[in-house]
Amino acid sequence: MKIVHLTDLHVQTPPRVRDLFGKRIVGSANLYLLGRRAKFAEASQRAAVAATLAEEPDAVVITGDLTAQALDAEFSAARALLDPVLARFPTVILAGNHDTYVREPSPGARLRQVFGPWMGPRSPHLHRVGEVAFLAIETCRAHPLSSGRVPPGELDAARRLLAADDAAFTFLCLHYPLRGRDGEPYRPATRALSNAAEVERFLLETDRIGAVLHGHEHHGFRTEVPGAAGPVPVFDPGAAGYARLPERGRTAHLNVYEVEGGALRSVRRLALGPGGFVEEPGGAYASGG
Numbered sequence: 001m002k003i004v005h006l007t008d009l010h011v012q013t014p015p016r017v018r019d020l021f022g023k024r025i026v027g028s029a030n031l032y033l034l035g036r037r038a039k040f041a042e043a044s045q046r047a048a049v050a051a052t053l054a055e056e057p058d059a060v061v062i063t064g065d066l067t068a069q070a071l072d073a074e075f076s077a078a079r080a081l082l083d084p085v086l087a088r089f090p091t092v093i094l095a096g097n098h099d100t101y102v103r104e105p106s107p108g109a110r111l112r113q114v115f116g117p118w119m120g121p122r123s124p125h126l127h128r129v130g131e132v133a134f135l136a137i138e139t140c141r142a143h144p145l146s147s148g149r150v151p152p153g154e155l156d157a158a159r160r161l162l163a164a165d166d167a168a169f170t171f172l173c174l175h176y177p178l179r180g181r182d183g184e185p186y187r188p189a190t191r192a193l194s195n196a197a198e199v200e201r202f203l204l205e206t207d208r209i210g211a212v213l214h215g216h217e218h219h220g221f222r223t224e225v226p227g228a229a230g231p232v233p234v235f236d237p238g239a240a241g242y243a244r245l246p247e248r249g250r251t252a253h254l255n256v257y258e259v260e261g262g263a264l265r266s267v268r269r270l271a272l273g274p275g276g277f278v279e280e281p282g283g284a285y286a287s288g289g
């Protein structure tokens with residue numbers, strides 16, 4: 001079974017004056033005054049969708065930050081961008097911190113209004129596609145910092161979902177990293193999952209999670225964490241919406257996983273070149289970022 005993993009598309013539209021409250025004032029200043037806007041590109045977002053369609057995967061996972069500032073217009077634009085993927089492949093979507101800029105009744109509620117069928121009714125949710133399961137846990141909330149946490153009780157709920165399912169292979173899907181690119185605790189705390197250690201304890205108790213997928217850090221990396229049956233690989237492809245800026249050594253990425261017989265058989269990482277997404281030279285993560 002082939003799975004495409006996209007993250008951090010950061011679809012953006014200019015805010016209207018009445019949208020500028022709370023965290024968006026800082027977010028808009030970052031985007032429009034400090035030049036962050038140019039870090040992401042519609043051309044990359046469209047190319048990522050084209051590459052996903054070309055792979056003809058059995059499933060697609062999007063680990064959050066579909067939008068830049070959780071604006072209604074951005075949710076609509078992200079939906080229009082992704083509709084060709086959603087129409088063809090089973091897709092699993094999680095909210096990122098950028099999708100939860102404003103207070104909502106439950107984390108990811110606004111994204112769920114637009115992408116509900118691909119998020120499940122509540123967090124955590126176990127999505128099953130053939131022999132593979134995707135255990136999605138929402139970790140983002142409106143908060144002045146860019147930190148997140150797994151809400152109380154969600155890991156217990158996740159254990160119950162795993163116990164009731166018999167998938168041969170399960171991906172744990174989060175927005176935030178558990179570790180940094182050298183295996184150290186992910187920093188800074190202002191941008192991290194505050195209870196990442198609890199998630200790691202959860203992984204130490206179960207042999208059911210075959211790999212962890214996440215985003216948030218725009219330069220992708222892979223690491224691993226200890227699990228009950230040995231090290232569990234952890235993958236961040238890097239931002240799929242990143243502008244292609246060869247002079248800065250920066251481009252968009254996505255991952256393609258192959259799972260067969262209950263095991264992860266291969267990981268391919270595609271990078272956006274001048275003519276579209278192509279395999280990263282030297283193999284997945286050979287470029288180092």
Ligand SMILES: [Fe+2]
Nearest residue numbers: 065096097216
């Ligand atoms: Fe993020």
